[in-house]
Amino acid sequence: MFAARRTPLYRFLLLLFVALGLMAIDHRNDLFVPVRTMSSAINLAPQALLNLPAKTQQLLQQYYPDARLQRKYAALLTKQLELEVRLQRYDALQAENERLLALLSATRTPDQPGLLAEIIEFGLPPLAHRVTLNRGAEAGVYVGQPVLTPDGVLGQVSAVGVRHSVVTLLTDPSHAIPVQVQRNGLRTIAQGSGVAGQINVPFLPLQVDLHNADILLTSGMGGSFVAGLKVAQVQEVISDANEEFLSVHATPFANVKFTKQVLLLRDGGATATATEEGAARP
Amino acid sequence: MNLGDDNMYGRRLVIPATLLCALFLNVIPYPEWAKWAHPDWVTLALFYWCLALPHRVGVGYGWSLGLLLDVMQFTLFGQHAIGKALIALLVVYAYPRLRRYHIGQQCVVILLLASVDIGIVVWVQHVALGLQIHAQFWWAALSTALLWPVAYLLLRKLHRRNRLSWR
Numbered sequence: 372m373f374a375a376r377r378t379p380l381y382r383f384l385l386l387l388f389v390a391l392g393l394m395a396i397d398h399r400n401d402l403f404v405p406v407r408t409m410s411s412a413i414n415l416a417p418q419a420l421l422n423l424p425a426k427t428q429q430l431l432q433q434y435y436p437d438a439r440l441q442r443k444y445a446a447l448l449t450k451q452l453e454l455e456v457r458l459q460r461y462d463a464l465q466a467e468n469e470r471l472l473a474l475l476s477a478t479r480t481p482d483q484p485g486l487l488a489e490i491i492e493f494g495l496p497p498l499a500h501r502v503t504l505n506r507g508a509e510a511g512v513y514v515g516q517p518v519l520t521p522d523g524v525l526g527q528v529s530a531v532g533v534r535h536s537v538v539t540l541l542t543d544p545s546h547a548i549p550v551q552v553q554r555n556g557l558r559t560i561a562q563g564s565g566v567a568g569q570i571n572v573p574f575l576p577l578q579v580d581l582h583n584a585d586i587l588l589t590s591g592m593g594g595s596f597v598a599g600l601k602v603a604q605v606q607e608v609i610s611d612a613n614e615e616f617l618s619v620h621a622t623p624f625a626n627v628k629f630t631k632q633v634l635l636l637r638d639g640g641a642t643a644t645a646t647e648e649g650a651a652r653p
Numbered sequence: 654m655n656l657g658d659d660n661m662y663g664r665r666l667v668i669p670a671t672l673l674c675a676l677f678l679n680v681i682p683y684p685e686w687a688k689w690a691h692p693d694w695v696t697l698a699l700f701y702w703c704l705a706l707p708h709r710v711g712v713g714y715g716w717s718l719g720l721l722l723d724v725m726q727f728t729l730f731g732q733h734a735i736g737k738a739l740i741a742l743l744v745v746y747a748y749p750r751l752r753r754y755h756i757g758q759q760c761v762v763i764l765l766l767a768s769v770d771i772g773i774v775v776w777v778q779h780v781a782l783g784l785q786i787h788a789q790f791w792w793a794a795l796s797t798a799l800l801w802p803v804a805y806l807l808l809r810k811l812h813r814r815n816r817l818s819w820r
Binding site for chain 1: 676677680681682683685688689691711712713716719720721724725726727728729730731732734735738739741742745746774775777778781782783784785787789790793
C-alpha cells in the first residue's frame with residue numbers, strides 16, 4: 372500500500388516542497404555558504420576541460436618560443452626597468468607619506484597588494500551580469516571583496532568556491548554602489564540596470580547639479596570600497612517635470628568584454644576607513 | 654562506447670555519463686552572438702532518458718540534475734531543480750503518447766517544456782533578485798527544441814549499443 376502511494380506525482384510534490392524550502396533558506400540567510408564553497412568544486416572539472424586547448428597552447432609556446440614572444444619579452448623587460456625606476460621614487464614618497472601620517476598620529480594598516488585574478492567564464496542570460504574568476508577561498512577571496520580593472524570598478528565578489536569565485540557586476544540589478552560626483556562631491560548611490568554597460572543613479576531631485584560626462588567615483592561610504600575609484604561616466608540626464616526624480620544613466624568605465632585580468636582589493640574597506648579617520652582627526 | 658553484455662557496471666554508467674556530459678555542455682561559455690540562444694543540454698538528455706527508460710529515470714533524476722545546475726551556476730538551491738523535476742514528471746506520465754509522436758512533434762513538446770523551465774528560473778530570479786524579464790531569455794528554449802533531433806539520434810545510438818532495456 373505504501374509502495375503504491377509513491378507515484379511520480381507524489382515524489383514530485385515532495386521534492387517540490389523540499390526545493391521551495393531550500394530556496395527560502397538559501398535566500399534568507401547564509402546557512403548554505405560552506406556547502407556551496409565545498410560543492411562548487413565540481414565546477415573545476417568542466418573548467419579544466421575547457422581550458423585544456425589554451426593550456427596546451429601555452430605549454431607549446433613555452434617550449435617553442437617564437438619571434439613574437441621574444442619581442443614581447445624584450446619590451447616587457449624595458450618596461451619593467453622603467454617601472455622600477457619609477458618605483459624608487461614611489462618608495463621615497465611612501466616613506467615620506469608614512470612619516471607625515473605618523474606626525475598626524477594616524478593609524479594606517481600596511482599597504483596590502485591586491486590579488487590578481489583572471490576571468491574564466493562569463494555568465495549566460497539570465498545570469499549575464501556575473502563573471503567567474505580563477506581565484507577562490509584558497510587564495511583568500513571573500514564575499515563582498517571589491518574587484519577592479521585598470522579602467523575602473525568592475526563589481527563585487529558575491530560567491531566564493533574553493534578555487535574560483537563569482538563576481539556580480541555593477542550592471543546587475545541587485546548591485547548598488549555608493550558613489551560621489553568628482554566635479555562637486557555630491558554623494559549618492561548608483562544601481563545596476565540589468566542592461567549591459569549601463570547603471571542608473573536613482574532618486575536624485577530634479578534640481579540637483581549633475582551633467583553629462585560627469586565622472587562618478589566610489590565615495591568610500593559603507594566600507595566595501597576604498598574612496599576615489601573610478602566607477603562610471605554619466606551618459607544621460609533626463610529631467611522631466613512630470614517625474615519626481617531625475618533619470619540618470621551612466622556607463623561604467625570597466626568593460627567586461629575587453630577585460631581578462633582583474634584585481635581583487637584586500638581589506639579595501641578597512642584601509643579606507645582607517646585613512647579617512649586619520650585624515651579627519653587633526 | 655560499447656561496453657558489452659558482461660560489463661553490467663559499465664552499462665549502468667551510460668545514463669549518468671551522458672547526463673554529466675550534458676551538465677558540462679550547459680556551463681561552457683558561448684560567443685556573443687549565440688549568447689541568448691545557448692541550448693539546455695540537460696533538458697534534452699533528461700527528456701530522452703525519461704522517454705526511453707521512464708521506470709529508471711524520473712523525477713528524482715530531474716531534481717538532482719537541477720540541484721547540480723544550481724550548484725554550478727550559483728543560483729538559489731532548488732531554482733533549477735523544480736523545472737527539471739517538472740519536465741521529468743510530465744514525460745514519465747505521458748511517455749506512451751510521446752513515444753508515438755513524430756520527431757517534429759516532440760520538438761514542439763520540448764519547446765513548451767523548456768519554456769516553462771526557463772520561465773521558472775527567470776521568475777524566481779525576478780522575485781528574489783529583481784532581474785528584469787526580457788523576451789530574449791526564451792530564445793534558449795527554441796535552440797533547445799531545434800537540437801532535439803541531434804540529441805535524440807546520438808543518445809539512441811548509445812542506448813542501443815549498450816543494449817539497455819526499454820523500460
